[in-house]
Amino acid sequence: MIIDLRSDTVTRPTPGMMQAIVNAEVGDDVYKEDPTANRLEKKLAEMFGMDAALFFPSGSMANQAAIKMHTQPGEQLIADKWAHVYNYEGGGVSFNSGVSCKLIDGNRGMITAAQVAESINPPDFYHSPLTSLVCLENTTNKGGGACYDFSEIEKIRQVCDNHSLGLHLDGARIWNALIAKKETPKNYGKVFDTISVCLSKGLGTPMGSVLLGNNEIMKKAMRVRKVLGGGMRQIGFMAAAGIYALDNQFERLAEDHKKASEIAHTLSQHSYIRKVEPTETNIVIFYLSEGISEEKFINDLLQKNIKISGMGQGKLRIVTHLDYSDEMHKKFLEIINNYK
């Protein structure tokens, strides 16, 4: 038995999801004739109260398309220094959109309205890049699954309105935030211009993300997706997995959060751990005590068939998910408790 806690992307389709995939009615999505993809897009647009939605092969492509749709080359976006769009999308912001990033030193990947306001370049000062977009992430990845207070997001919206900036949400793990904060997708749809959501993280599908927005901006989405090489054919098989996941594997995220918080609590009891970050959702970030090497710790766990991620500088990450069973959880806690 391998206990893989590196990411919530390592899950396999459940038997029910597999049935949904096999039975999906499909067509050519480049002609917009895939009935299941169309159904998934409509379902998500309605869920978030937004006009339109479009299926993408990955979250990175959905974010990169959104950035392209919001900006012109030479402009600047504002994001936290840990943002996925800046750190983990291969430099796509500059490659695809010719845009630079003004990075904010936020708190666990989250930024405030005051920080956003301070980071906007004056539009008539033609020496600096024109600020045109703010990108938020919820929950934050590098920030350890931290979730925003919705009131802060509303304040950021206000700042964006005052300065005519677009507001995009990298909602790869929005599902975890919705469960943890007991919030509704419709509130998110009201404040963001565009939202990307992942189906392949906590929801457990093999692939896919969806970009949501109003009709005006989403008019550009089909073309941008095509340019990025993301025009796909019978994607209804994957859309069916997404519909199944939303109906059957969304509420259960609370179980992942419970397990993560139990892991965080157990780790914090031991002297070989220096610090555990607050654990609000399914990601646990922790630091080893002085003198304990990251490589050795990861390797010791690997000897016991447990995989976790190193993030560098003594920072380690554990992510709970659909395929991390109660039995695995019990065994893993036991191993942490007996680690020397």
Ligand SMILES: *Cc1c(COP(=O)(O)O)cnc(C)c1O
């Ligand atoms: C996983 C993730 C994405 C998208 O990643 P893909 O692997 O391209 O699907 C985007 N943003 C955040 C915060 C993520 O964690």
